Amino acid sequence: xxxxxxxxxxxxxxxxxxxxxxxxMLTSRNAIYSALFLVLTMCTMAVFFLILGGPFIAVVQVSxxxxxxxxxxxxxxxxxxxxHTPGEQHLPWQPAVAVILAxxxxxxxxxxxxxxxxxxxxxxxxxxxLGSVESVxxxxxxxxxxxxxxxxxxxxxxxxxxxxxxxDSK
Amino acid sequence: xxxxxxxxxxxxxxxxxxALFSIGVIGVLIRRNAIVIFMSIELMLNSANLAFVAFAxxxxxxxxxxxxxxxMTVAAAEVAVGLAxxxxxFKSKKSINVDDISLMKG
Numbered sequence: 001x002x003x004x005x006x007x008x009x010x011x012x013x014x015x016x017x018x019x020x021x022x023x024x025m026l027t028s029r030n031a032i033y034s035a036l037f038l039v040l041t042m043c044t045m046a047v048f049f050l051i052l053g054g055p056f057i058a059v060v061q062v063s064x065x066x067x068x069x070x071x072x073x074x075x076x077x078x079x080x081x082x083x084h085t086p087g088e089q090h091l092p093w094q095p096a097v098a099v100i101l102a103x104x105x106x107x108x109x110x111x112x113x114x115x116x117x118x119x120x121x122x123x124x125x126x127x128x129x130l131g132s133v134e135s136v137x138x139x140x141x142x143x144x145x146x147x148x149x150x151x152x153x154x155x156x157x158x159x160x161x162x163x164x165x166x167x168d169s170k
Numbered sequence: 171x172x173x174x175x176x177x178x179x180x181x182x183x184x185x186x187x188x189a190l191f192s193i194g195v196i197g198v199l200i201r202r203n204a205i206v207i208f209m210s211i212e213l214m215l216n217s218a219n220l221a222f223v224a225f226a227x228x229x230x231x232x233x234x235x236x237x238x239x240x241x242m243t244v245a246a247a248e249v250a251v252g253l254a255x256x257x258x259x260f261k262s263k264k265s266i267n268v269d270d271i272s273l274m275k276g
Contacts, residue, residue, distance in 0.1 A: 003175045004175040004178060004179075007175055007176070007178075007179045008179070008182075011179060011182050011183070011186075015182070015186050018186065018190065019186070019189060019190070019193075022190050022193045022194075022213060023193060025193075025197070025206075025209060025210075025213065026193055026196060026197045026200075026201075026210070031203055031205050031206055034206050034209055035205075035209060038209050038212065038213065041190075041213065041216065042216065045216050045219065045220060048183075048220055048223070049223050049238075052183075052223045052224055052226070052227040053226075053227050054223055054226070054227075054235045054238075056235075057223065057235045057238050057239060060239065060242060061219075061242070064242050064246060065212075065216070065242065065245075068246065069212065069245065069246060069249050072249055072250070072253060073205065073208070073209060073249070073253070076205065076253045076256065076257060077205055079257070080205075080256070080257065080260050080266060094199075094200065095199075095200040098195075098196055098199030098200045099196055099200070101195075101199070102192045102193075102195045102196040102199070103192070105191075105192055105195060106188055106189065106192040109188040109191070109192075110185065110188060113181060113184050113185060113188065130226070130227065130230060130232060130235075131226070131232060131235045135232055136232065136235060136236065136239070139232050139233075139236050140236060140239070144236050144240075147240060151240060151243040151244070154243065154244065154247050155243060155246070155247050157247070158246075158247035158248075158250045158251050159250065161250075161251045161254065162250040162251055162253075162254035163254075165251070165254040165255060165257075165258050166254045166257050166258060
C-alpha cells in the first residue's frame with residue numbers, strides 16, 4: 001500500500017475515536033462515564049504516540065495517565081458520590097457563549113496552522129527507533145538530568161501537599 | 171528508501187490537537203462539576219502532548235518526547251493536589267458544584 005494512504009487510514013481511524021470519546025466526555029451527564037470516556041481518549045493518544053515513534057512515551061501514557069491518574073479520578077468520584085451535580089444553570093446564555101468562544105479559538109489556531117504551513121522538510125532521515133527506551137533514558141539522564149531531579153522534588157511536594165490538605169484538622 | 175511522507179500528515183495531527191484542546195476549553199467553560207472541569211484540563215494537557223510528539227517525529231528530535239514525559243509528571247502532581255483540594259472543599263461545602271463555591275463573592 002502507498003505509505004501516504006496508510007498514514008491517512010491510521011490517522012483517520014484513531015483520530016475519529018479520539019474526537020468521539022472527547023465529545024463523549026464533554027456531554028456525559030454522569031461523571032463516571034466522563035472519566036471512562038477520558039480513559040479511552042488517553043488510550044488513543046497512546047496509540048498515536050506509538051504511530052509517531054515513541055514506544056516508551058506510549059507505555060508511560062497508558063500506565064500513568066490511563067492507569068494511575070484516571071483511577072485516582074474514579075476513586076474520588078466514588079468517594080464523594082459526585083456522579084451527578086444538580087444541573088442548576090445560573091446563566092442560561094453561558095454555554096452558547098462558551099461554545100462560540102471555543103470555536104473562535106479553534107479558528108484562530110487553525111488560521112495560524114494554515115498560515116505557517118507548509119513547513120520546510122526536515123533534514124534528517126527518519127531513524128528507526130526514535131523514542132526507544134534506550135535513547136529516551138540516555139537523553140533523560142544526560143541532557144535533562146537537572147529537570148528530572150527537580151520533578152522528583154515536585155512529586156514529593158505534591159504528595160505532602162495532598163496529605164496535608166485531606167487530613168482531618170483536629 | 172522511500173521519501174518520508176510524514177510532513178504531509180503533520181497538519182492533520184496539529185488540527186486534531188487543536189480540536190481536542192478546544193473541546194477541553196468548552197468542557198472547562200460549560201460544565202459545573204469540578205471533577206469534570208479537572209478532566210477537561212487533563213484533556214487539554216494531552217492535546218498539547220500530541221502536538222509535542224508529532225513535532226518530535228517531524229524534526230526527528232527526541233526533545234519533544236522528553237517534554238511530554240515532564241508534562242506527565244507535572245500533570246500527576248497537579249491531579250494529586252487538585253483532587254485533594256476538591257475533597258477538602260467537599261468536606262466543608264458538601265458540594266462539588268462550582269456554582270456553590272462563591273465564598274469570595276462580594
